[in-house]
Amino acid sequence: MSTATTHDAHHEHPTGLKRWLFTTNHKDIGTLYLWFSFIMLLIGGAMAMLIRAELFEPGLQFFEPRFFNTLTTMHGLIMVFGAIMPAMVGLANWQIPMMIGAPDMALPRMNNWSFWILPFAGTLLLSTLFMKGGGPAFGWTFYAPLSTTFAPQSTDFFIFAVHMLGLSSIMGSINIIATVLNMRAPGMTLMKMPLFVWTWLITAFLLIAVMPVLAGAVTMMLTDRHFGTSFFSAAGGGDPVLFQHVFWFFGHPEVYIMILPAFGVISEIIPTFSRKKLFGYSSMVYATASIAFLSFLVWAHHMFTTGIPVAGELYFMYATIMISVPTAVKVFNWTATMWRGSLTFETPMLWAVAFVFLFTIGGFSGLMLGVAPADMQYQDTYFVVAHFHYVLVTGALFAIIAAAYYWLPKWTGHMYDERLGKIHFWWSVISVNVLFFPQHFLGLAGMPRRIPDYALQFADWNMVSSIGGFAFGLAQIFFLYIVIRTIQGGKQASAQVWEGAEGLEWTVPSPAPYHTFETAPGIIK
């Protein structure tokens, strides 16, 4: 600890605002990413609260339908691009160098830039809310021609914001790939890397592959809107369904971009608290790679009702349900890791176990959605809403929260309050199910998504769902309180932190010094 402090003094790294603005330190940048994503989670969450308030009862309560559509659109965009993705990058920044024994990320200056694009992109996106004609109101999937010919003027700002977000993601991924491939400690072969590093390496390749596709989609929108092209306009010889093909060619890998690092987190936490090695390490790596590969081949399962040819429907159905094989392998491996372990249930483990249960439910509803003839009924209903919230909230978000509890002692040097952490967990896990489980019923009974008002038959479960939503939202404010308390103080954490923890990050003191592994750790067996 003391050697680290004296070392830092040499550099006289700037303090205050300048430290954060000019930092090239992976830990600082990781912290920035994590705080940015937390703020975005609260903003996107506030929008979700407004949506649930409007849907509490039938009839129009608070908002005009147009603004309601803006809320669902912005909620989706902010949660996907502002909360989940940056949080995963934040975890990568903090953890990957420490887990592979590298002194920092491979490209520290670019790292600074990839982060600092984000607040500007986020502000640009949010500023559309205050523009003439209102913000984007065409759903986070922005299907043409609703997003081209029929969209408000602010759509151009949305397009630019998406370009910036894509730029940030691509630079972040290049950095992660360069770091993982070049800066591992001696002896750490690829197949000895922690699974979190593996999942991020694969995710980074996915990002580089698909973010340019998204950029292409929004650029075509821009030229359709202003430069007389007709990519997506049937009247000019274009094709509105082409938009959906391009969007989902990005969009489907995108959902794995959000969930693969979550798999990595869970694969770190479960062995630690089971005091037992991860079961089937190599099969986990292969399963992750297969999921990533398959994710490029299934995009049109989002489009079963658009009138694609029946041969296409059959192919996309088969390819889609195949994804459940590697996903099932992952769940089985986690289960086998816990089997005959020596389990304890500190807060990170509680979140991780909840992840396994609830992600499995989301995975099964995903399998149901993949079955094309049944999807003719499910498509665009609350069943879909329930499905992707099970995989993204109780999946990706739960993994991020689990990771935060797991590594907070390493980041801050303080143990969080275990009792408060457990309250936060039980409060969240109960309310999140009250929030999303009834949405399966609503969807099956025929409630479409993205509507501000509904028929009376849907009233009861919507009210239940809203109550769950408010409780879940409040729980995350409580999480903010726990995090701030942990930063300010708490029991001093040891270097090892968790009894069963293994890996290089647990060999450095807590809090991790500003610079770690300036000399590579000894040869990894």
Add this chain to the structure above:
Amino acid sequence: MFAKKLRLALTGLWGAAILVGAGNAFAGFGDLNMTPGVTDISHRVYDLHMLIFEICVVICCGVFAVLIYSIINHRKSKGAKPASFHESTTIEIIWTTIPFLILVGMAVPATRTLLALEDTRHSDMSIKITGYQWKWKYDYLDDGISFFSTLATPREQIENKQAKGENYLMEVDNPVVVPIHKKIRFLVTSNDVIHSWWVPALGWKQDAVPGYVNDAWAEINEPGTYRGRCAELCGKDHGFMPIVLVAKTEEDYKAWVAEQKASEAKAAAASSQKMTKEELMANGDKVYHKICAACHQPTGQGIPGVFPALAGSKLVNGPVAGHLDIVLHGKPGTAMQAFGEQLSAADIASVITYERNSFGNHTGDLVQPADISAAK
């Protein structure tokens, strides 16, 4: 080992039974499941849905049972010592192969159902469905009938100023009427953005995409009224474009067709008659609030930046010809549709008269149905 597996399987089934039981107990709390529908295909879709659901529940319960067993019994606090196993190629191969085989088993009925669902050949009649922001148009290609269908729920109920009716947001002015026991081919397209035509009782939804004509079919077994709605986000009033489908016996359907033809002839005759200012204004008020107010707002103020105001508008207060032109032909590239094909001459004449003499506009112009017919 086998006994253990069997026990797991039973635990799974028991879990499924609880779920189904809970479902029945809560049936009063709204609907919980997909409708089996009223066509053979919708029943097949429902059966497929239940089959996959049951397979999922059984596997889910099996996995959860192992997890829960482990959570309860393999705790450190119970003195559990960690085992050292962490790899087994055999096990990995087994639990890759078994899910794969289950999926193949699921794909077989799914493929059969899909092929039947998509087979629109040999239909008895065709109805073309066109999505508009925010209404549906039905063209009966064999019987020569054509009409629009819009939400009938009064604005006051939506704004909570009036008690909501039983069919709140599920009622329309002109339902689409079809005969039972006929294979009806639906041709689905759109005039503006993408919509999706969905009546759950038929077992499918079909996107209405501008520039495409998609098809789907239904052969309804029981007479009745079946309600559905637009399923694809199509702008501001996406939540307010329901579908009401009325299935009638062959004779009742024929009677309905005759009735429709008679009323269309009556409307055509009305278009040559002269109307008084009072008649024009009263009818215009009705048409405006049904058709135009969705965008231009009940007050005629529009929504700045999105939908232009009519109050004080240059176009509305300018020459009649310009006003007529935009109402009849719309404005390409905007939400302003060509109403010439949608509304009768009498309705267009009334609404133009109404717009030119309301919201503080005082042109004093009267537009007659004959003017519209002449301009078309």
